[in-house]
Amino acid sequence: MEQIFSREGFDDAGSGPLYLQLQRRIADAMTSGRLAPGDSLPAERDMATMTGLSRVTIRKAIQSLVASGQLIQRRGSGTFVAQRVERLEQALSLLTSFTEDMARRGRSVDSLWLSRQIVSPAPEEIMALGLGAGDRIARLERVRRSDGVPLAIERASIPLSALPDPEAVATSLYDALQANGQRPVRAVQRISAANLAPRDAELLAVPAGAAGLRIERIGYLPDGRVVEYTRSLYRGDAYDFAVELKLAPDGGPT
Incomplete structure (x- = not known):
């Protein structure tokens, strides 16, 4: 760590602005493995003392790396090297759960539970689920992780007739619905681009405002x-969604 933030090498005027020199030095350390995912960086004032650079210069270099997703800042904890994320391709033609998707890839899955409760539905939940104003729902909110890396935030609303006990969902929501004979057999899914709000970005270990994908799914039973x-x-840095397209049956334009 001392070698990365040593004073030597910052006096070469031909190497560009000082903040860029520090930015490249930190990025090179991450590439070479001297800074590993999860490692914490010294505090801003300590880096300034070690490098002889101003705190303004230090802050500019760090913020550039945070904006690119290479570093993560956690309030009250400090600055850390971001986890490397393998991009995943997800087919849109199959109705599967997150747990099933990861299992097919041989990856482990766990959840950081934010909320599991029985509540009165919000207006949008009443509309989506076709409920009455007096009905109650199971509402579940969690961060889905694979091999310890947060990949998605899932907020699910289920009629109590299908899931009377939200605590019954251990890992897979669809497994819990299957046990009650209430697993969906088809779904309508809408995908849109989103910039992640600060709280959601913190849960997903990415910078606030980072690109994300918002996915809304409505699942149906066999009786509709x-x-x-x-x-x-x-x-957004972890997923590519793919769909197979076929020529119309008559071979002509649609």
């Missing part, structure tokens, strides 16, 4: 009743 209304936010 709605059983699931899920709003998810996925990291």
Whole structure:
């Protein structure tokens, strides 16, 4: 760490602005493995003392790396090297759960639970689930992680007739619905771009305002009743969604 933030090498005027020199030095340390994912950087004042650079210069270099997603700042904790995320391609033609998607890739899954409760539905939940104003729902909110890396925030609303006990959801929501004979067999899904708000960005370990994917899913039972209304936010740097397109049956334009 002392070598990375030593005073030597910052006096070469031909190497560009000082903040860029520091930015490159930190980025090179991450590339070479001298700074590993999860490592913490010294405090701003300590870096200024070690390098002989001003705190304004230090702050500008760090903020550039935070904006690019290479570093993460956590309030009250400090600045850390971001976890490296493998991009995943997700097919849109299959109705599967996050747990099933990761299992097919041989990856472990866990959840950081934010909320599991029985509540009165909000107006949008009443509309999506086709409920009456006096009905109650199970509402679940969690961060979905794979191999310890947060990939998505999932907020699901389920009628109590399908999920009377939200605590029954251990890992897979669809497993819990399957156990009650209430797993959806088809769904309508809408995907849109989003810039992550500060709280959501912090949960996903990315900078505030980072690109994300907002996915709204409404799942249906065989008899046409709605059983699931899920709003998810996925990291934009981790997912590519793919769909297979085929020529229309008559071979002509649609």
